[in-house]
Structure formats: structure tokens, C-alpha cells
Amino acid sequence: MRILSLLFLATGLVLAGSAQAKVYKWVDENGEVHYSETLPPDFQDKKADVLNNEGVTQQKDLSLVPPPPPPPPPPGAKKEGPVELPRDSSGQKRPAPLYSPDQVKQQQDALLLLRYDSEQEILDAMEVEIKQLGYDAALLNGSRSSLMQAYRGNIREAADKQRAGLPVEPALIAEIDNLKQKLASNGASLATFKAREDEIRSNFNRELETYRRLSAEAAAQKH
Numbered sequence: 001m002r003i004l005s006l007l008f009l010a011t012g013l014v015l016a017g018s019a020q021a022k023v024y025k026w027v028d029e030n031g032e033v034h035y036s037e038t039l040p041p042d043f044q045d046k047k048a049d050v051l052n053n054e055g056v057t058q059q060k061d062l063s064l065v066p067p068p069p070p071p072p073p074p075p076g077a078k079k080e081g082p083v084e085l086p087r088d089s090s091g092q093k094r095p096a097p098l099y100s101p102d103q104v105k106q107q108q109d110a111l112l113l114l115r116y117d118s119e120q121e122i123l124d125a126m127e128v129e130i131k132q133l134g135y136d137a138a139l140l141n142g143s144r145s146s147l148m149q150a151y152r153g154n155i156r157e158a159a160d161k162q163r164a165g166l167p168v169e170p171a172l173i174a175e176i177d178n179l180k181q182k183l184a185s186n187g188a189s190l191a192t193f194k195a196r197e198d199e200i201r202s203n204f205n206r207e208l209e210t211y212r213r214l215s216a217e218a219a220a221q222k223h
Contacts, residue, residue: 109214112207122211126204130197137193144186151179 099107116122154176158168 112210122208129200133197140190147179147183
């Protein structure tokens with residue numbers, strides 16, 4: 001303590017005769033401690049102590065101490081202000097939707113009434129899509145029949161050569177493997193048709209229910 005007082009006297013920082021004089025103790029970015037009557041203009045640390053004439057910390061310079069952060073909201077409290085939309089994969093903010101969910105629903109209902117004039121038209125449109133789906137499935141079934149016939153023919157040829165003690169050519173083995181892969185792909189495609197048909201029926205049934213509701217509401221308004 002006495003050494004610090006002598007240091008102040010030697011550097012001319014005598015505080016006893018000036019009640020307004022201040023000595024700041026601050027640490028620079030390199031961790032070095034400094035003592036001065038003023039703080040450098042670019043000092044950003046905000047941690048400066050005010051020392052008395054004995055070199056003892058007298059007070060914190062409250063003007064340099066940042067205000068404490070606001071207390072966290074209580075559990076379950078809703079945040080004020082607009083809610084930020086989820087960001088996309090690039091981290092950019094997503095634009096706000098042009099229409100509210102209710103407005104989108106109203107537009108969809110209006111388009112439904114413009115598209116169909118009766119319940120029967122909805123049922124007819126559903127049948128058209130299902131028939132087109134059946135046509136595509138029939139093409140796949142025809143292709144599967146041709147693939148199966150070629151596959152079985154190659155299998156018989158390879159079996160006949162083995163029974164005769166002849167080698168099976170690599171080209172024939174490769175063709176059998178190729179046909180086997182095509183049959184597997186064909187079968188996977190056919191398996192999706194049933195799920196697609198169920199989806200078509202479900203979508204049209206929803207439209208049918210909505211059309212009936214909107215028609216009933218329109219009829220009620222007329223009366």
C-alpha cells in the first residue's frame with residue numbers, strides 16, 4: 001500500500017488536494033494493468049476501478065459499467081413482438097406469407113366451386129384419374145410378362161447347358177442378372193399403384209365433402 005502511494009507521488013498523481021481528481025485502474029487487451037487520470041478513448045473493456053489517494057479501490061465508475069441484463073422471462077411466458085419464421089437451409093430468413101391460413105382456405109374453396117358444378121363431376125374426375133392409373137399399371141404388367149418370359153427362357157438355356165456338361169457363357173449369366181433386376185424394379189413400381197389409388201380416392205373424397213359443405217352454406221344463405 002505504501003509503495004503504491006509513493007508511486008502516485010512520483011508520477012504527480014497527488015489526490016489529497018483535489019477532491020475531484022480520479023485515478024483509474026484498468027487492464028488493456030494484453031492483460032497489462034494501467035493507472036491513469038483518464039481512460040483512453042478506445043477503451044472498450046468497461047472494467048475500471050476508481051482509486052483513492054491511498055491506492056485503494058474506492059468505487060466502481062458506474063458510468064463505465066454496463067447495465068445488468070434484463071431478467072429472463074418466467075417459464076411459460078410468451079415472447080412479445082412478432083415471431084420469427086423458421087430459417088431456410090441457407091440460414092436466411094423466410095419471407096412472411098402473403099396470405100393467412102384462413103385466406104388460403106377461402107381461396108381453395110372458391111377454386112373448388114369454380115372447378116366443379118356438381119358432386120357428380122367430382123366423382124367423374126376421380127374415376128378418370130383412377131382409370132389412367134389402371135392404364136399405366138396395365139402397361140407395367142405387360143412389360144413384366146415379357147420380362148418374365150425372357151428370364152425363364154434364359155434360365156432354361158443355362159440349365160440345359162449345365163446338364164449337358166457345357167459351360168454357361170458369361171454373357172448369358174449377365175443377361176439373367178439384368179432381367180432379374182428389371183423384374184425387381186417392375187414389381188416395386190406395381191406395388192406403388194395401390195397406394196397411389198388410395199391417395200387419389202382420399203383426395204377426391206375430401207373435395208367432395210368440402211363441396212357439399214360449401215353448397216349447403218350457399219343454399220342456407222339464399223334462404
